[in-house]
Structures are given as C-alpha cells and as structure tokens.
Amino acid sequence: MNKAWFAAACFTAWALCPQIAAAEELTIYTYESFTADWGPGPKVKQNFEKECSCTVKFVAIQDGVAMLNRLQLEGAATKADVVLGLDNNLVTEAKELGLFAPHGLDPAKHRAPQWRDEFFMPYDYGHFAFVYDSQVLSKPPQSLAELVNGAGDEKIIIEDPRTSTPGLGLLLWMKDVFGEGAADAWRRLKGRILTVTPGWSEAYGLFTKGEAPMVLSYTTSPAYHVIEEKTDRYKAANFSEGHYVQIEVAGVIKGSPRLDLARRFIAFMMGPGFQDVIPTTNWMWPAGEISKPLPAAFDALIQPTKTLMIDPDMVARNRKRWTEEWLNATSR
Amino acid sequence: MASGGILLFVAIPVCGLIAASEARESTISLSDPYVLQILRFTLLQAVLSAGLSIALAIPIARALARRQSFAGRDLLLRLFAVPLGLPQLVAVLGLVSVFGRQGWLNSLLGSVGLPPLPSLFGLKGILLAHVFFNMPLAVRFLLARLDAVPQEYWRLAASLGFPPPSVFRLIEWPHMRTVLPGVFALIFMLCVTSFTVVLTLGGGPQATTLEVAIYQALRFDFDPVLAARLAGLQILLCALLLIGLQGMTLGFVGGARLAASTVRPDSGDKGGKVLDILLIGCGALLVVLPLAAILWDGLDADMSRLAGNATLWRAAMWSLILGLSAAVLATLTASTLARAIARSRGTVALIFRMSGNLVLLIPPLVLAAGMFLLLHRLVDPQHLAPYAVVAINAIMALPFAMAVTEPAFRGSFLVHDRLADSLGIEGLSRFRLVEWPVIKRSLALGFLVALLVSIGDFGIIAFFGSEDLITLPLYLYQRIGSYRFNDAAAIALVLLVVCLALSWIIERQSRREARFSQ
Numbered sequence: 001m002n003k004a005w006f007a008a009a010c011f012t013a014w015a016l017c018p019q020i021a022a023a024e025e026l027t028i029y030t031y032e033s034f035t036a037d038w039g040p041g042p043k044v045k046q047n048f049e050k051e052c053s054c055t056v057k058f059v060a061i062q063d064g065v066a067m068l069n070r071l072q073l074e075g076a077a078t079k080a081d082v083v084l085g086l087d088n089n090l091v092t093e094a095k096e097l098g099l100f101a102p103h104g105l106d107p108a109k110h111r112a113p114q115w116r117d118e119f120f121m122p123y124d125y126g127h128f129a130f131v132y133d134s135q136v137l138s139k140p141p142q143s144l145a146e147l148v149n150g151a152g153d154e155k156i157i158i159e160d161p162r163t164s165t166p167g168l169g170l171l172l173w174m175k176d177v178f179g180e181g182a183a184d185a186w187r188r189l190k191g192r193i194l195t196v197t198p199g200w201s202e203a204y205g206l207f208t209k210g211e212a213p214m215v216l217s218y219t220t221s222p223a224y225h226v227i228e229e230k231t232d233r234y235k236a237a238n239f240s241e242g243h244y245v246q247i248e249v250a251g252v253i254k255g256s257p258r259l260d261l262a263r264r265f266i267a268f269m270m271g272p273g274f275q276d277v278i279p280t281t282n283w284m285w286p287a288g289e290i291s292k293p294l295p296a297a298f299d300a301l302i303q304p305t306k307t308l309m310i311d312p313d314m315v316a317r318n319r320k321r322w323t324e325e326w327l328n329a330t331s332r
Numbered sequence: 333m334a335s336g337g338i339l340l341f342v343a344i345p346v347c348g349l350i351a352a353s354e355a356r357e358s359t360i361s362l363s364d365p366y367v368l369q370i371l372r373f374t375l376l377q378a379v380l381s382a383g384l385s386i387a388l389a390i391p392i393a394r395a396l397a398r399r400q401s402f403a404g405r406d407l408l409l410r411l412f413a414v415p416l417g418l419p420q421l422v423a424v425l426g427l428v429s430v431f432g433r434q435g436w437l438n439s440l441l442g443s444v445g446l447p448p449l450p451s452l453f454g455l456k457g458i459l460l461a462h463v464f465f466n467m468p469l470a471v472r473f474l475l476a477r478l479d480a481v482p483q484e485y486w487r488l489a490a491s492l493g494f495p496p497p498s499v500f501r502l503i504e505w506p507h508m509r510t511v512l513p514g515v516f517a518l519i520f521m522l523c524v525t526s527f528t529v530v531l532t533l534g535g536g537p538q539a540t541t542l543e544v545a546i547y548q549a550l551r552f553d554f555d556p557v558l559a560a561r562l563a564g565l566q567i568l569l570c571a572l573l574l575i576g577l578q579g580m581t582l583g584f585v586g587g588a589r590l591a592a593s594t595v596r597p598d599s600g601d602k603g604g605k606v607l608d609i610l611l612i613g614c615g616a617l618l619v620v621l622p623l624a625a626i627l628w629d630g631l632d633a634d635m636s637r638l639a640g641n642a643t644l645w646r647a648a649m650w651s652l653i654l655g656l657s658a659a660v661l662a663t664l665t666a667s668t669l670a671r672a673i674a675r676s677r678g679t680v681a682l683i684f685r686m687s688g689n690l691v692l693l694i695p696p697l698v699l700a701a702g703m704f705l706l707l708h709r710l711v712d713p714q715h716l717a718p719y720a721v722v723a724i725n726a727i728m729a730l731p732f733a734m735a736v737t738e739p740a741f742r743g744s745f746l747v748h749d750r751l752a753d754s755l756g757i758e759g760l761s762r763f764r765l766v767e768w769p770v771i772k773r774s775l776a777l778g779f780l781v782a783l784l785v786s787i788g789d790f791g792i793i794a795f796f797g798s799e800d801l802i803t804l805p806l807y808l809y810q811r812i813g814s815y816r817f818n819d820a821a822a823i824a825l826v827l828l829v830v831c832l833a834l835s836w837i838i839e840r841q842s843r844r845e846a847r848f849s850q
Contacts, residue, residue, distance in 0.1 A: 032806075033813045035799055037643060059714075062794045065551050072554050073705050093554075160531060162548040190536070195453045198531040198544075201812040205425050206532070208817055210434035211452075224815045283815070320553070327366070331538040 024054040026261050029067055029080040033282075035060040040274075040281040047273035054261060064090055064165060064248075071097055076255055081262040084123070084250040084269075088309065089168055091120055091249060092316035101254040103266045110270060112247045112287040113307040120249035123269050124284035127243035127304050128169045129219040129236040130156065136213040140237040144177050147239075148189045155194035155212040157203045161323055164199040165246065170216050171326055172315060173244035176308045182322075186329035193330070219243065219301055220283045226297040227280060235302075242306025248284065367545070371565070374541040377455065377530065378523035381462035382516050388463065389470035389515075392615040394504060395608035396471065397478040398596050408616055409475070410835040412468035414623060416732075417784035417831035419805040420461075420528035421812070422626060422824045427461055428452065429625035436625070457533030462526065466519045468619050469781070473735060476777055477511045478504060480743070490597030496604060510742075513577040514735045521570050521692045521731065527791075542566050546695045559698055567693045574686055623828060630825025633818040644823070647807040648830065651787050654718065654803060658725035659733075659783035665726065666733035666778060673738060674745035685738070689731045699724050700795040717796040724792050729782035736781065740774030741767070780838045784831055804830070 026048075035041035035058040045056045059079075061067045064086050071078060071094070078099065086094055094100065102118045112122035130147065132140045137154065141147040147156070159167035178185045194212045197203040207215035219236045226232050250269060252262040268274055270288035278286045279294055286294075399405070415423060430436050431452050438448045452460070485503050494502070527543045534540070542562050549559040638644055666688065673684045703720050704713065744767050752766045790805040797806045804827050811819040 032797070032810050036810050036814065037641070038814060038816070058799060060798050062797070066795070069551060069554060069701070073701060074708060077709055160537065160544075162537075162544065162552065163531070193536055194451075195532060195535045196537055198528055201809060202421055202424070202528065202532045204815070205421065205812060205817060206428060209425065209428050209432060211428060211432050221815070228815070324366075327537055330536055331369075331540075 024052075024258055024261055025057050026052075026054055026081050026258060026265060027057050027059060027079050028082040028084055028265070029059050029061060029070065029078075030083075031063045031067060031085040032060045034058070034085060038281065040277045043277045043281070044274050047277075048265060048268050051268060051273065052261065052264060068094055071099060075099075078253060078255075080253050081256040081258050082250060082252055082265055086120065086249055086251070087165060088115070088245070088247040088249070088312055089165065089172070089315050089319075091117070092312045094251070095119060099253055099255070100251045101256075101259060103250075103252055104263050105267060105270065110287045111285070113245055114309050115247055115249075117249070120251045121266050121270065122247045122249050122287040123274065124278050124282055124287050125245055125247040126218040126220050126284040127245050127307065128166060128173060128216060129221075129239070129243055129302065129304075130214045131207070131217040131221045131234055131236050132214045133207075133210070133233060134235050135233055136210075140214070140235075142238070143240040144174070145241070147192075147237075148185045150192060152191040154192065154214070156189075156192050156214040156216070157194050157206055157212045158196055158216045159200055159203050160196045160198055161326060164197075166200050166203075166216055166218075167196070168319070169244050169246055171322060172310050173308060175322055176244065176310055177241045183325050183329045186326055190330050196330075218246075218283070219304065220285065220298075223279075223295070223297040223301055224283050226300070227295060232300075238302040238304065240305065242308045243304035244308045247287070247309075367562070367565075370540045370542055370545055371569075373539060374524055374543075374566075375569070377458050377462075377526075377539070377541070378520050380455075381459055381466065381523040382519040384459055385463050385466040385470050385519050386512065386516055388615070389467050389474055390508065391611050392467075393471045393474035393478060393508075394500070395611040396475050397504075398604070399608055399612065400596060406839075408612075408620075409472065410832055410839065411616075411620055411623060412472055413780060413784060413835045414828060414831045415465050415468055415619065416781060417788040417834075418626075418824070418827060419788055419790045419808065420526075421532070421790075422808065422820075422827070423464060423622065424461060424529060424532050425629075426622035426626040426824075427464060429629065430621045431460065436621070453533055453535035455534075455539070457535070458526075458530055458539065461529040461533055462519075462523050464618060464622060465529075466522060467615070470515050470519065471615065472777065472781075473511055473515050474508055476736065476774065477507055477739065481507050486596055496601070511735070511739050514738060517570070517574055517577055517689060518692075518731055518735045520573060521689065524566060524570065525693060525695070543695060547697065550695070550697050550701065556698070556701070559695070563693065563695055563698055567690050570693050571686060571690060574689060575682070626821070626824050626828055629818075629821035630823075630828070633822035633825075635822050635825075638819060638822045643802065643807060644826070647802045647804045647823075648826065650801060651803040651805075651827075651830070654721055654725065654793075655783050655786040657722045658729055658786040659779050661722065661726035662729040662733045662782040662786075663737070663775060663779045666730055666737045666782075667741070667775065669730075669734060670737040670741035671745075674741045675749075685734075688734045688738075691727045692731045694727075696724055696728060696789075696792045697795065699727070700792055704795075713796075714798060714800065717798065717801050721792055721796050721801070725786040725789055726782075728789065728792075729785045732781040732785055733778040736774050736778035737771070740771040744770045776838055780835060783834060783838075787827070787831065787834075 030041070033039050041058055045058065048056055061070050067083060067085060068090050071083065076099065100119045103121050105121055107116045107118050110122050112125040115122050130140070141150055158170055161167035161171040174185055175182045195206070197206065200217065203215050204217060206212065222232065222234050222236055225234045250266060252259060252266060256262050272289055272291035275286040275288040275290045276292060278284060279298060396405070428435060431449060432438070433448070433451070441448055450456070481503065489499055489503060524541065525543050526541065527547065530539055530541050531544060542565065546559045546562045549555045549562065669684055669688045673681045676684065700720065703724070707716050748766050748770070752762050757766060788805060790809060793803050793806045794809070797803070804823060808820045808823040808827070811823060
C-alpha cells in the first residue's frame with residue numbers, strides 16, 4: 001500500500017516536472033538597433049525574464065520594413081510570438097497579412113499622440129524634424145514653408161521615400177501641410193536638396209561630416225549629442241505647422257502557442273520595466289509609464305506645437321501615387 | 333556541368349519567390365517612362381564609370397609594370413585591393429572626408445587661397461566613387477597580365493630599340509587586350525548594380541538605377557514579380573554587352589610565367605621615369621587618401637573601449653569564416669568554369685562565360701528572399717543563415733574570380749594542353765603538374781578578390797544576420813544606426829586592417845613560392 005502511494009507520488013512529480021523545468025521561450029521579432037548591446041534589448045530582456053520566469057529570444061531583423069517582409073515571406077508559419085518595431089506607416093499592410101491578434105489592453109492608455117488601435121500598441125514615438133548645425137546656421141527656418149522657400153545655398157540632406165521610413169515621413173509631412181500644393185512645394189525645395197540618400201545612416205553621416213547644415217532626422221537626435229558627446233551644437237528646428245510623427249508599435253501573433261505570455265509582454269512593455277530603458281537607448285519618447293524622470297537633455301528638446309499624422313489606411317492607399325508625384329517634381 | 337549547377341541554384345529561388353507571391357497587378361510595366369528613364373541613367377553611369385576606370389587604369393598599370401621595384405610598391409598594390417573589401421557607405425564617407433565640402437582638399441585649397449572644389453554630388457560624385465572602387469581593381473588585373481609577359485619580349489624589344497609607343501602597340505596592348513573586355517564587363521556590371529553610392533552621391537532621384545527600383549519593389553511594395561522583371565531587364569542588357577565583347581577576346585595570350593619579377597630594359601628613360609612617377613602618384617593619392625581618412629577617423633575613436641567588446645571579435649571571426657568559405661567556393665567554381673571555357677569553343681564557351689558573369693546581376697535580395705522562402709519550412713532560418721550567406725556571397729564573388737582565372741587558364745591551356753595530351757597526363761596529375769604551378773598566382777589573386785568582396789558585403793548579411801550571426805559591416809551599420817559614428821569609424825578601421833592583412837598573407841605566400849621556382 002505504501003509502495004503504491006510512493007509510486008503514485010513519484011509519477012505525479014515526474015509528470016509535473018517538465019512543466020516546472022522547461023521555461024517558456026517567447027520569440028520576439030524586432031529590429032537590429034533594438035537588440036544591440038547599447039540598445040534597449042538587453043535590459044528589457046533582463047527585466048521581463050525576472051517577472052515572467054520565461055526566456056526571451058530576440059530575432060533581430062534589419063529594420064521595420066524588413067520585418068514586414070519577413071512576415072510576408074513566412075506567413076502563418078512564422079515562429080514569432082511578438083512583433084515589435086513596426087511603425088504607423090507599416091501597420092495597414094501588417095494587418096492585411098491577417099497574422100495579428102488583438103493585444104487585449106485599453107487602446108487609449110498610452111502617451112503617443114492620435115493612436116487608437118486594438119491590434120498594435122505603441123511603445124515609443126518621435127517627431128521628424130530638421131536637425132541643423134548651430135555653428136554653421138544661426139537662423140534656422142521656423143516653418144516648413146520657410147524651408148521650402150528658403151535660400152538655395154543653404155543645403156539640406158534628405159532621405160529617399162522609396163527606400164527609407166524618414167524619407168517617407170517627410171513625403172507625408174509635406175503632403176499633410178501643403179495638400180494639393182505638395183508637388184509645387186517639392187519643386188521649390190528641389191534647389192536646396194544636396195542629395196537624397198537611401199537611408200538615415202548615410203544622411204546623418206554626411207551631415208556630421210559637414211556636407212550640409214541641415215538634415216532630416218528626429219526631434220530627439222540632439223539629445224544623443226548632448227548626453228553622449230557632451231555638445232549642444234546640433235539642434236532641431238521647430239516648425240510652426242507642426243511635425244509629422246513616427247509611432248513605433250508592437251503586436252501579438254494570432255497563431256502563437258504562447259498568446260497569453262505574448263499579451264503579458266505587451267502589458268509589461270507599457271510599464272516602467274520597459275519604458276525606463278527607452279529614452280537613452282532608443283532615443284525616442286516613451287509611450288507608456290516611466291518611474292524616473294527623463295534626462296535633463298530631453299527637457300531641452302523642442303516640443304512640436306502640433307502633431308501631424310495621416311491615417312495609416314490612407315497612407316497605404318496613396319503611397320505609390322504620392323511617391324510618383326514626388327519623383328516627378330524632384331527629378332525632372 | 334558547373335554552369336548548369338549555378339544556373340539552377342540561382343533560378344530555383346527566383347522562381348520560388350515569384351510563384352509564392354500573389355499575382356498582384358504590377359503598377360509599373362517595363363515600358364513605363366519611369367523605367368526607361370532609370371534604365372538610361374543606369375547605363376550612362378555604368379558605361380562612363382567603367383570607361384573612366386579603365387582609361388585611368390591602363391597608364392597606371394603600365395607605369396607600375398615598368399617600375400618593378402620602388403619603396404612601398406608592395407604596400408601600394410596591397411592597398412589597391414582594399415577598396416573592394418569596404419562597405420560602400422564607409423568608402424563614401426572616406427571620399428567625403430577628402431573631397432567633400434569640409435574635406436582635406438578643400439581645407440588645403442582654402443589655406444593657399446584657392447577656390448574650393450565643386451560639389452561632390454551628382455554624376456561626378458558617382459563617377460569618383462566608382463573610379464575609387466574599380467580603378468585599383470583594374471590596375472591589379474592589368475598588372476597581373478603585364479607581369480605574365482615573357483621576359484624574352486622585353487629583351488627583344490630592348491635589342492630592337494623599340495620606342496615607348498611601339499612597346500605599347502606591339503607588346504603591352506595585345507596582352508592587356510585579352511583581359512580588358514572581362515574587366516570592363518565586370519566593372520560595368522558592378523556599376524549597374526551599385527546602390528548606396530548612386531543614391532548617396534547622386535544628388536537626387538534623377539540619379540536612380542534599376543537596382544533602386546528592384547529594392548523598392550521587393551522591400552516596400554513586396555512585388556517580387558516586378559523585381560524579377562527588372563532584374564531580368566538588367567541581365568538582358570549585360571548579356572548583350574557580354575556578347576558584344578566576345579569579339580574582342582581573341583588574340584594570342586602567351587604562356588604564363590613562373591618567375592615573379594621582370595627586368596624591364598625600357599625603364600631607364602628619364603622622361604618616362606618622371607611620367608611614371610606622376611601617374612603612380614596620382615593613382616596612389618586617389619586610392620590612398622580616402623583610406624587614410626578612414627584610418628584617421630578610426631584612430632580618433634575610442635578604440636580601447638571597442639577592443640574590449642566581445643561582439644567586435646565575434647563579428648571579425650564571422651567575417652573571416654564566411655568570407656573564406658565563400659572565397660574558396662567561388663574560386664573552385666571559377667576554376668572549373670574557366671577550365672571548361674578554355675577547352676570549349678564558340679557558343680558553348682560563351683554560355684559558360686555568361687553564366688559565370690551574369691550572376692552578379694541578380695540582386696542578392698532576390699536570391700536571399702527566394703532561398704528563404706524555399707527553405708524556411710524545412711530548416712530553422714537561424715541554422716540556414718550561414719550557409720545561405722556563404723552560397724550567395726560565393727555567387728556574387730564568382731565573376732571577380734573568373735576575371736582573373738579565365739585568362740590564366742586560357743593561357744595555360746593554349747601552351748600546355750596539347751603537350752600534356754600527347755604525353756598522356758590526365759586528370760588530377762595534369763592539374764597538379766601542369767596547370768597548378770602556372771596559374772597559382774592568378775588563382776591567389778582571384779581568391780583574394782573573392783575574399784575581399786565577401787568581407788565587404790552588407791546587403792546579404794543584412795537579410796540573414798541576427799544576434800548570433802554578425803559580421804563587421806553589419807556591426808558597423810548597427811553602430812551608425814544608433815548615432816555612434818565614432819564607433820563605426822573604428823570598426824571601419826578594423827575592416828581596413830583585416831583586408832590589408834589578408835592581402836599581405838595571401839600574396840606573400842604566392843610570391844614566395846614563385847621566387848623559389850625561378
């Protein structure tokens with residue numbers, strides 16, 4: 001009799017063991033600068049693993065667009081549980097894949113401007129802005145109209161909307177401000193454009209080498225230079241019409257076997273364990289709760305008077321046409 | 333057989349990619365004026381770049397061939413191989429450091445009161461960058477060819493008292509002519525597929541190549557059918573060019589020599605000496621100054637902190653592993669193909685040659701995406717990644733390896749083949765005894781070039797890279813993407829040193845062996 005109880009106890013213990021021993025592994029697709037040593041990834045992983053007693057596995061894919069491409073290639077066979085790093089302009093195409101499930105949180109409970117979506121929750125945001133070298137340019141333009149009509153010899157460097165998200169951001173910004181007159185505005189701006197680079201890296205590299213006094217970047221760029229390089233030489237120009245926003249979001253995959261864990265991660269993402277890390281590693285504004293105040297450098301950053309954003313569905317429908325309009329205006 | 337294998341390897345992923353995508357209505361057809369415009373620009377900048385690179389390379393190669401020994405010659409030649417191993421952005425920033433608005437040259441000109449250089453951006457910037465990348469390569473290839481001219485030619489020329497124009501017309505040109513079409517085609521194809529350089533220095537979207545349209549189609553629009561069509565257009569164009577160049581590769585190649593150095597009786601002429609120094613000097617400045625700028629920026633950075641970073645060493649290790657594997661694969665394939673070409677004639681040879689060269693035109697992104705699509709259900713992409721990177725890099729490096737090995741095999745074949753046949757030497761022994769000693773140096777150069785191309789690649793590793801699989805160019809871009817330009821400069825320096833070191837090791841090996849066999 002005792003032996004039977006003993007055997008039953010052992011058997012139960014053995015049956016339960018796998019549950020206890022094998023920690024669940026959450027696979028998160030994100031972009032490379034997130035998982036880099038100096039990015040938010042390592043700290044976020046550490047913090048979440050403490051909370052969830054699971055392991056986090058990051059799959060680093062080049063950038064937001066490449067992530068979308070990867071999902072398009074993998075389809076329902078994707079191994080991702082969470083996809084982190086798509087932005088407001090990619091969301092419509094991501095939804096069309098039919099891979100995402102609602103995140104289950106209150107869609108309004110965050111600090112990113114103008115965003116309500118039950119599938120994608122924002123974790124940080126930033127505004128595009130023209131960053132200038134204050135040692136070279138003492139009077140930066142105060143509005144987009146001033147930039148467009150400005151003197152031709154003060155050159156600007158911008159990114160290509162066909163190959164980069166900041167470039168697309170500027171395209172949409174001009175469209176939102178000038179509407180039907182966007183093509184004309186581009187024609188007037190063309191004389192000031194030094195070059196159109198494939199991505200942000202090339203543009204900012206040329207800017208820091210002094211090729212042009214202004215570059216299209218983010219309002220948060222100067223913060224990096226203040227904190228890491230101890231210089232306030234680079235500043236962002238505040239435009240009176242407002243600035244276009246880039247909101248970075250995360251979503252959970254419908255077919256994931258760990259959907260609950262994935263949703264827990266999204267909830268964690270909106271809390272201090274994740275958000276505290278964001279400002280000085282991702283150089284964007286946190287969209288959730290933070291437990292300690294932002295670094296002083298962030299207070300000195302410009303605050304746009306107005307946030308501009310075109311509805312993602314409208315962007316998806318018109319992107320090709322607007323890009324062609326841009327091409328026609330700038331290359332003829 | 334080898335070429336069949338290559339074609340299959342390339343065609344399957346592409347077809348897979350096309351088949352997998354839904355039949356979406358492509359908004360751009362091939363006759364769209366937009367496509368025609370970018371086609372025109374692609375061709376224009378490629379022809380000009382290739383032509384300019386070769387036009388500059390010929391006199392510099394001749395000058396270097398005449399000046400067989402001067403202090404720093406070896407170092408200079410090693411440096412000439414380095415631009416190939418650098419990611420395009422690094423080279424562009426190096427060029428900007430030297431020729432840009434706030435660059436070294438402008439500072440120099442400003443300090444003596446001269447007006448600054450014109451703006452770097454536009455077609456001239458693109459040409460400058462392409463010449464920076466390709467002229468040194470062309471010089472190396474041409475020099476290798478000139479070094480292989482039999483000593484007897486020079487002695488005879490000296491005893492007959494040839495003036496320099498005759499030396500060129502009767503000795504140098506016929507030999508250089510045998511490699512020129514291949515080199516021109518290679519540089520042309522490189523410039524056709526150039527992406528970062530064209531967009532960054534182009535000055536605006538009027539400077540757009542087909543590659544940009546392909547990139548856009550594949551990434552932002554996810555329209556693989558359009559991407560494949562545009563890639564097909566690219567390939568068709570270059571195929572036409574290659575066919576056109578076929579007529580130029582005739583001519584007696586002459587035996588490839590074993591000895592390492594030549595004595596040039598015509599190198600004594602004073603006037604010629606000055607001209608040579610001038611030519612070599614200009615060529616050296618164009619190549620060395622931007623490299624020096626990269627070195628300078630790198631030294632400025634916090635090297636000690638970076639050196640302690642484990643990721644840097646891991647990236648370097650992976651760069652070497654993947655690069656060496658790809659180079660071995662590329663050289664082997666190139667050799668097989670080159671042998672096959674040497675032994676066949678007419679259309680068969682043409683097909684082999686084309687298949688070896690045209691692979692450069694297939695956008696790596698298309699290959700990578702196609703491969704991924706086919707295999708991701710069977711194999712975990714993380715495990716697949718290193719092999720895919722090696723395979724695609726080998727394909728990309730193949731035309732480079734072929735540009736060197738093909739003439740070498742052809743030469744060896746012409747001289748030795750019948751004799752070996754009549755002596756009854758076959759197969760492996762034939763390779764070991766007859767061909768290997770003669771083509772060793774060419775193979776070494778081909779291997780080096782393939783290695784550098786693989787190390788400097790960014791596009792493919794960007795697709796397959798991950799936390800575990802990281803190479804130096806990927807690490808560099810990651811740093812730049814987070815504002816850390818100083819770190820990126822240091823990594824660029826590491827890359828430069830690695831390329832130089834590899835160049836030195838490989839060439840020292842082949843040079844030593846050649847000297848012993850003299």
